[in-house]
Amino acid sequence: xxxxxxxxxxxxxxxxxxxxxxxxxxxxxxxxxxxxxxxxxxxxxxxxxxxxxxxxxxxxxxxxxxxxxxxxxxxxxxxxxxxxxxxxxxxxxxxxxxxxxxxxxxxxxxxxxxxxxxxxxxxxxxxxxxxxxxxxxxxxxxxxxxxxxxxxxxxxxxxxxxxxxxxxxxxxxxxxxxxxxxxxxxxxxxxxxxxxxxxxxxxxxxxxxxxxxxxxxxxxxxxxxxxxxxxxxxxxxxxxxxxxxxxxxxxxxxxxxxxxxxxxxxxxxxxxxxxxxxxxxxxxxxxxxxxxxxxxxxxxxxxx
Numbered sequence: 001x002x003x004x005x006x007x008x009x010x011x012x013x014x015x016x017x018x019x020x021x022x023x024x025x026x027x028x029x030x031x032x033x034x035x036x037x038x039x040x041x042x043x044x045x046x047x048x049x050x051x052x053x054x055x056x057x058x059x060x061x062x063x064x065x066x067x068x069x070x071x072x073x074x075x076x077x078x079x080x081x082x083x084x085x086x087x088x089x090x091x092x093x094x095x096x097x098x099x100x101x102x103x104x105x106x107x108x109x110x111x112x113x114x115x116x117x118x119x120x121x122x123x124x125x126x127x128x129x130x131x132x133x134x135x136x137x138x139x140x141x142x143x144x145x146x147x148x149x150x151x152x153x154x155x156x157x158x159x160x161x162x163x164x165x166x167x168x169x170x171x172x173x174x175x176x177x178x179x180x181x182x183x184x185x186x187x188x189x190x191x192x193x194x195x196x197x198x199x200x201x202x203x204x205x206x207x208x209x210x211x212x213x214x215x216x217x218x219x220x221x222x223x224x225x226x227x228x229x230x231x232x233x234x235x236x237x238x239x240x241x242x243x244x245x246x247x248x249x250x251x252x253x254x255x256x257x258x259x260x261x262x263x264x265x266x267x268x269x270x271x272x273x274x275x276x277x278x279x280x281x282x283x284x285x286x287x288x289x290x291x292x293x294x295x296x297x298x299x300x301x302x303x304x
Contacts, residue, residue: 009280012042015266020053023155024270034275044070049106077194085211095204114153120182205297212243236262240284
């Protein structure tokens, strides 16, 4: 990437995680402070599967009136090609209340997935109990998140390190195969289906965007892109993301223009301490935000 692009920072970032995601540690206030310091003026908090941090985000937004806040969530759904990450943007208060069955389904899924993982590891002969998983979660997740969400699954980063420390595996490379073997012993539940989650989201006005789509699209396979555009009720594509090769950003943007879709960009930040440096680091031009803002439901962003 040219130096000028490497140093570029957009004025918006529509893919950010906080400690309310099972695999993140960044604080909500930290993201807003970083946005102010970096000159980023529009952000979306898109925690994995939940809107549990909404109260904290609203409070932070009120304290940072120069930063436009878009309520969102990253919902992973089961589609015809397998699991697909969807960034959903622009939840109104009414939508959040109406989508209670969706949030409940994801809460249950997270707990069931965690339980199945420990059971599968025990079936392989490893000493990994639900109590140990809860201790591992407590080592990096705030108590208030566990009180709301229960014993979820563990981030791969922390679970992999714990497996190595316990001698379950000897290297990072062994983690994936061992986890897959555990899944063969005790099946882990699939994500909620696209047919269940996405129509409910779109029915209440939120925008549905496919996240970091390179793998899902098989780079730029037009047939695959058309399939997912229809199946996943796409309003947009995350054309700019660290997982999208720079040469594909204009390809995805052109596809959006042909099909009347929005283009988004996000840094996908997760970790505390990385926000100031990473926020807004994507290749999406600022005009994309203006197009998105025009399509958000009435009342969103909440502090524009």
